[in-house]
Amino acid sequence: MPFHKYSPKIWEALKLKQGIYARLPKHYLKSLEQKDPSPVHWRPLGVQYRANPTTRQKERVQDVPIPIYYPPSSQDGLWGGEGWISGFRYANNDKMSTRLKKTWKPQLFKRELYSEILDHKFTITVTARTLDLIDAAFGFDSYILSTSKEDLNSKLGMDLKRAMLLRLARRNTELYPSDPVKREKVYNKYKQFEIPEEEAEWLGLSLEEAVEKQRQLEHKEPEPLFKACVEELVKELHVQKLSEPHLIENK
């Protein structure tokens, strides 16, 4: 007889379908699914089939990503998809020589980046690649809003994205409250990224944070039993009063 009802491999997925996890919003659960980040440290082939270089025959090829380690400090900065590549190399690049351990780490800088929507200067650890990506996206805000969660690969990045989208959704109250001209200009620039406020609230939250948020939403103060008993008594008395025969005094 099978040891478990369900295979342990699907226990994680099953856990998300019961209890409070099932009550989380659907768009949030969809965003939790893992997707592959775009290749950073390796060059993808991009095609499914190609001609073999030696035999010139058609063959099927697949992209095998290089496993990259993202240290916890990468979540506090914007590394632009870079991480540590730990593996081996051959000495003198020669297959027949010794195999040596090698770790490639990115070069980090602390830079001040200004966000137009949030009107604040953030000091973030970035890499040179991040700065290039910001230039390619024509702005720090555009970079954060247009990069997906997997490509950003950072909790700070997702928090910034959530803050920006919330501010855009609540633009009448929060976006440049004292400067309507600037507000219009900034809003028109980032209008294309706007999403509804309910979705923006849940964007980029970790599972624990989302569970806590849902719990807060569903939380109700426990009602004292006294009130319920009083109401019941009042109802009973009403019923009793109405069931007594109604005496009409004939005088």
Added chain:
Amino acid sequence: MNMWSSGRRVLHDLLRQPAVRSFSLSPAQNTVVVERWWQVPLSKVGSPPRLHPRRHRIYKLVEDIKHAPKEKMELILTQTVPKLGGRGDTVFVKKSVGRNKLLLQGLAVYPSPENKQMFAEELRLLREGKPEERIQTRTGQLTVALLKRSKLKILKMPSDEFQLTKEVVCRQFQKKLGVVVPPHALSLPFESVKDSGDYWCEVTVNGMDTVRIPISLVPYEDPSASYQRQLKTQMQQPQATTDVSETAAEEVVSAAAEGEAAVQAVSDATVEAEAGKDSGSQVSEAAALAGVSADQDQTAASTRMSQDTTAPPSDSPKKDDSK
């Protein structure tokens, strides 16, 4: 089939663009790019490839982009920046300069499609819009400043039908000052003149600012190098012995009359009085030439003096008239 014949490295180089990109143009990103030494065996469709823990972890460095030559970034300026340009110019600068100075201080913006459209709109307004809406460009301001401190000197052509018209002034502007003035931007107070003297004209820059430039029309003088040298030697020779102011007039007159008979030197005094205006201008030029340092050619001066009859054509008719 050259493409396939050189191996996987070439294929990797050719398919340099990554598979998924949010923005259309992504330049080479600053990263370490590695490649596996050993090929991973093909797995079935739908299942992930099986990786050997050591063999498939051996990597080879393909390139480290931080060692490649640094690329320049493109920005559009919003204000006049020294050594780079004025508002609306697209410049290529080093990334450090662009990020830490221009973008931070708001002197430039990224060349996104919206920004480019905005600057194209401004340029269009400059060309076609009403004069009130236009803003003077940086080059326009520089041109105005140049014109304010310049003066145009036009030499009359030796022919008699020489007239100072708009086209002549435009050409002189281009030749002497190197400023191209289209006829519609130039306004002269007169139609055409023939006499020498001082006049003025007005030039409108970009349809907005107008500058008044003085013109002085002077009689013809041979600008060829040989004649200038002659004048210079004539200036320098008598100066060694007598005063400058007296001999300046005398030797110019005497140089002109040398080819002719010595008897005519007597009438030079009368000639001097009549042609006072002309000689006055000639004296100023000769003095200027004498002030310029040049080689002294005493032996050649004698040969040049024989050429005096042909060299100053304006002098001989005037001398003839006076006689």
